[in-house]
Amino acid sequence: MTASCSSSNSSDLVPFPNTCVNCYLCYGDFCVTFTGKIDLLIELCQRHGVLLSSLNCPTCDEECRIDLKKLAFRCDKSYVANKRRKRCGFFMSVFKGTWFAKSHLDMETNLKFVVLWLQDWFSFKVAETELKLPHMTIADWARFCREVIVSWACKYNKKIGGANQTVEINQSEFGKKKCSVRCVVEGQWAFGGICRETRQFFMVPVEECNRETLLHIVKEKIEPGTTVLSDCWKAYDCMSSAEFKHLKVSRTLNFKDVESGALTNATKRKLQNTKSLALWIRKRRLNLVGHLATSYFKRHVTDSTRRLHVFLHAASQLYPPAK
Template identity: 70%
Template sequence: MEEACSSSENHILQLPNTCVNCYLCYGDFCATFTGKIDLLIDLCQRHGVLFSHRTCPTCDGECRIDLNKMAFRCNKSYASFKKKRKRCNFFVSVFKGTWFANSHLDMETNLKFVVLWLQDWFSYKAAETELKLPAVTIADWSSYCREVILSWALKNNNNNKIGGANQTVELNQAEFGRKKCSVRHIVEGQWAFGGICRDTRQFFMIPVDACNRDTLLHIIKEKIEPGSTVISDCWQEYNCVLSEDYEELKVSQSLNFKNPVNGALTNATRRKWLGTRSLLRVIRKKKMSMVGYLATSYFKQHIVDSTRRLHLFLHATSQFYPPAK
């Protein structure tokens, strides 16, 4: 029997297997929910995106959901101050104060876009073909989705430290940015530090404003357990690791792919950066929006199975856009 989903923070981070209908690929989601508004409402209610019930402010009665009007209604009668029976006509949209409020997209199209956007193969062309949406609408809703993912990443990326005694952490830096006239010179960029534990495969990505020794040392202390073996390249800022409670191995990428002496290499973190750069195929990106793209990359690489992403996204949406009365 299917159980109700919980929207607690622990469940958002641990991703419990308590929901069946939201573990679907895009094709299965369309086949399951197309034209079935009652199933879509039930899906959102179980994840906390919509109210599951509402109390009438006039007569304190339980409102019913009118699927035709997509609203909570109360038609109960009550005694007025003149002892006459009056019918309560309370009426409010089920979308008021939620993720769907003020949306020009219908609920079905909205959720289909979210599922499509969460796929690794998402593109503007795919959204235009599948959902018949203009480019401006696709850009706007992609931005809204990145806001939700960014709120999730701020909680999940700061959750736990990686590494520990007898564990190895690869550490590397990368710069993302737009290019002028498609040439190599980067006009505006966003620096980010990343690390991955070889033993547990846990990783982190942190965008930073300044790429210097103090920033790096703060990230190492915050994200990596003392006693870890840290592998990095020969960038001079990584010398700060030597002064802390960490073992350090280095490899010079300009000379060797793998250090012939100690066997150090940082190919795992470089693969993570390649996955992030694949989201930035359009090179003219503003620096202010880079954090959202980094969060999206972190989310998609953290949840490899794309069929499980909707469950997590809906829980994050219920916290970022909690239903308000």
């Protein structure tokens, strides 16, 4: 998975309509507004496309009603067949094919977990206390949420930089040392870049951090004609032969190159900040993509009250309701 995002304007990051009401809420306000109100929860999800607003019966083509007790579309219409009046009796769960399909959590708990997970202060302990969920259930649903955010992040998979723009690039390895046995846990390399002018950036997990891999990513992620800043790592020497202006800075001498003014602190800081959020990366490399996407999401949809709006629209696209 690769992703590119912009932090210059948070509204540019949300490719969804902003006309919703009652969805820009913090966790506490969400609980007050929606606890025990299944009709409001269904309306909220319908506005964001997570659930169908209406459905015509495939048998008689009449509009079905929503049974709030069974949480299903029902058709109570009657029709004549073989000179006998019969009741249609069509029945389909409102959750079929959606984010809620096959969920063992009820709709209210599901959405409360999503809102809680979207907060910067989310933790397993808080979720266990607030929602009375077991540890493994929290882990599973956090993974499901990350899948939605990955699909959201993939929409920003575009090149950054351009003429008269500067992109800082850097690499970092995600992993922790086991202090008790003094050996390094197998880590995961990530390569990233950030545009100074637009604050757009990309971050790509890579298997091997070598010359060929980095040059391929740079050509794929950075527009030709961009000024590329890097440190003096030998693998970056390939930039000079590409269609970029390449500037280097040696951190062993100074943080800013005296002659060119090259400085790569911004990308280094992005990578370090992402490391601090991805606490589980050291245990399972397969989680890296989801944690990187979550880091993008939380850092660029900075208003936590807006995140539910974006998440629900992304979930509606990843899990479109069955018709």
